Amino acid sequence: MLKHSLFAALIGLAFAGSAAPAADRPAPAAPPSSQNRIIDTAEVRAAIERGAIVWDVRGADEYKKGHIPGAVNIGDIGKVLRKQSDEDYIALAQMERILGEAGIDPSKEIVVYGDKGNPYAYFGLLTVEYLNGKNGRVYHGGIDDWRAAGNALETEPAKRAPVALKLTTNPGVTVSTKDVLAAQKRKGVQFIDVRTAGEHAGEDIRAIRGGHIPGAVNVPYEQNWADPETPAKLARKQVGTKDGLALKPADGLKALYAKLDPNKETIVYCQSGVRAAETATVLKDLGFKKVKVYDSSWLGYGNTLDAPAENAQFFNVGALNARLAAMQKRVDALEKALAEARPAR
Structure with missing residues (x-):
């Protein structure tokens, strides 16, 4: 219990308002303690202590409501890094710009998270590995487990120093x-x-x-x-x-x-x-x-x-169009009924 309290205190100091910006934290002093890609809350804390990048893949609104201290966000990963037409990845040059501006360097240690069980967090990890990242992890419990463990949250957006990226893809992913x-x-x-x-x-x-x-x-x-x-x-x-x-x-x-x-x-x-x-x-x-x-x-x-x-x-x-037409008729009838029910002015 004493060791846990001391560790929590150190984490608290690391996230204090006077702490150095995320980009100024020292490089990882030791490799991850586990080779597993899926990690828990304690392993996330340890990764933060090593200076890992923490990437919140949720939408901007959810991110602003509360996120892991120091975590960066580019918005909803499913909308930002995928084309709307076929949902494949956007062009590599676009990814270089978006991730680079956020300071997300796939060559560094990265922890990706969202809500608990959210597959988009795993899609974030897949993206790191697709871009030749070798040290990505996913926090399955996400913001829910982080909060449940009594850890602090931030609401102000975290900033990392932008990086110039020249990305390549891994054909084995x-x-x-x-x-x-x-x-x-x-x-x-x-x-x-x-x-x-x-x-x-x-x-x-x-x-x-x-x-x-x-x-x-x-x-x-x-x-x-x-x-x-x-x-x-x-x-x-x-x-x-x-x-x-x-x-x-x-x-x-x-x-x-x-x-x-x-x-x-x-x-x-x-x-x-x-x-x-x-x-x-x-x-x-x-x-x-x-x-x-x-x-x-x-x-x-x-x-x-x-x-x-x-x-x-x-x-x-054809069947879909028929169903849409039937729904439109119902909407038109409801609107007409509402208009007739309004008292005359």
Whole structure:
């Protein structure tokens, strides 16, 4: 207890208003204590002590409500670093400018976080590794675990010194649609579809067509959590905390993926690569050796009409237009009723 109190006091001093700016902190004095990519609150504190960059990937409004002291933010990573049209990464030159202005250097030690269980934090880690970062970590518990542990929060935006970046990409981290089509012709490649059962079955269509890559094993990414039903329970107010969003213990995760071979090439996909980033990270920490994320995922594959698919179901544009027209009629009728109900002036 005494050691813990002393450590907490030191952390408090480090975050005091008179502390040096994040960019002026000394370089890491020691390597991370764990080789795992997924770290907990104590490991985040230790990383901060080493001078690691802390990257909050949430939207600017949430960031301003409270963030880990010293954490930098470029806004919602899913909107800032991805193109709206296909949700693939923006041009490398744009990433150099955006990350450089925020002082986020992928070559440094970086801890990425968001809300507890938020897959966009894992997408942040994937981005670090995609940009050849070798020392990235993700804080699964995020701001919720940080707050629950009684740690201080800041509301003023943190600033790091801008850096001039010349980024390159790591071809061993992600694959393209062309790579996926080629991989299907090789023996020993396993595909994991981490979308919902409805998406996998082709019932929930989110591209020109629904379905899945032939032979893909469906393990929804929420199955990594202690209680996959937590979001629904929170919405129904059946639980009051996000505790169920914690990852399963290692034994539970190993059991979840027991039918897969950790020595085989493994390609993980979802709708646009975000949910896949979480499962891919979990697999790497479990010892899977050749894991890659299909960045374009089903958004790219489902729209590539000559790519083979199982449970293929095409999006019915005519039916959608009919439903939209019916909804518009209801809206028009409601507006007319409201107008007639208003008292005359």
